[in-house]
Amino acid sequence: MSSQPLSTRVHEELKQAVSSSLLPTAAHRRAMQLLGRIEQPVRVGLIGMPGSGKSKILNLLVGADVIPDGVNLPTIQLTYGDTNQAICTLEDEDKQTFDTIDMQEIATLRPIFIELRMPLPALKKISVIEVNSPAETKALHSASQWAAKRCDVAMWCTRGYLPAEQNIWAQMPDMIKDHGFLMLTHADQIAAAGKLDIAMTAVRKAAGDEFNHVLPIATLDALSARKSDGTVNKDQMRSSGGTALIAAVLKQVDQGKQSAVDMGDILLHQNADALAGKKTYVEDQRVNLEPSGAADVNQTIPLSVLEDTTVSLTETQHAADQTSHANSTTKNAVVTLRPATRATYETALNYIAEQSRNLAEAIAKSGENAPGKVISATLEQVQWVCDYLNENGDVSDQSLQRARDTAFDAADLAQLMQMEKNDNGAIEALSLLLQIKHELQADLAA
Helix, strand or coil: CCCCCHHHHHHHHHHHHHHHCCCCHHHHHHHHHHHHHHHCCEEEEEEECCCCCHHHHHHHHHCCCCCCCCCCCCEEEEEECCCCEEEEECCCCCEEEECCCCHHHHHHCCCCEEEEEECCHHHHCEEEEECCCCCCHHHHHHHHHHHHCCCCEEEEEECCCCHHHHHHHHCCCHHHHHCEEEEECCHHHHHHCCCHHHHHHHHHHHHCCCCCEEEECCHHHHHHCECCCCCECHHHHHHHCHHHHHHHHHHHHHHHHHHHHHHHHHHHHHCHHHHCCCCCCCCCCCCCCCCCCHHHHHHHCCHHHHHHCCCCHHHHHHHHHHHHHHCHHHCCCCCCCCHHHHHHHHHHHHHHHHHHHHHHHHHCCCHHHHHHHHHHHHHHHHHHHHHHHHHCCCCCCHHHHHHHHHHHHHHHHHHHHHHCCCHHHHHHHHHHHHHHHHHHHHHHHC
């Protein structure tokens, strides 16, 4: 078995699969999409009313004063580049390119769109698009829908989340809402007036379940926590809400990459025959020819996917320790689990690991019945975890409710897979268990 990490192996094998021209058309297209998700930075969109603090959030996320105060600018896209470069699209659709970035000078051109490329380390993990539009509802709605097609994570910046803002966000795609942040900016000013708790209660009530995170941020305090000599006042960064924001974004980055790796591993297994030059696949990837014997069945079961479900809590803690060491500014992560929820997650992960080890042993003895065995056992595990999460934990933890929703959705899908008894069905069933496992581990490691 390869000693390479799963992410490295899947990345390399996906590149080889794409360049081989052996994949069916639909699988090739999907492999290209997954490669893009693995290789490209996560796209973060900053949306909200004018004056809601989007530019300062951008500066905080990328760790540099990119957008100065008092400059009237259009929508800006910021990506990584080896050198500074600004590409300005003018009103007549002509483009002007600059090898230096002077936002004051750029503003005098009155561009309608600005693309900035800068050699900032943060931009190797994320790219940022700041959406600037008039405050008029129709214009902001149109700009928000435009941004939804160009970002993976959306942050709605607000000073109070008024009904007009709520109506615009309500029309955003569900996929964006699932990765959406509601940022209550200017939290320092609100706190100075003694109204932060009241404001957060009102904002959370208005937000409902429309966002993945609702966070207050005292952006000026967070920005000033980064000193000119490169050091960071960790206490100030934490109290400002900057640590929680950065931790939440890094978690989205990690989860997005891991999801793409898992799906890439599944795609490679589904198309193993095609990649080996055997014409035993069909184009739609939903029907799989039965192998000729028990040995073939066992070889096509996705062992790496199954083994990934047996990751122990020791490995979870190791990942948490490494994350803490590598990202000192994210020590106080946004997810703070209450003891009851933490114990619930640990029990669920122990159960998944133990049952997956038992399943791996059973597969070796199941012969041609292995796919059916995997599907039945995985369905039982998913349902157990779903029931256990619903009956345990601290209901005040937002992360617990998200985990419950994930497990409930997985249980529904697993029920639909019972009719399938082939390798594809087994792989898809295992992927549901992986999804639950990764979410629980991410919250424990945060």
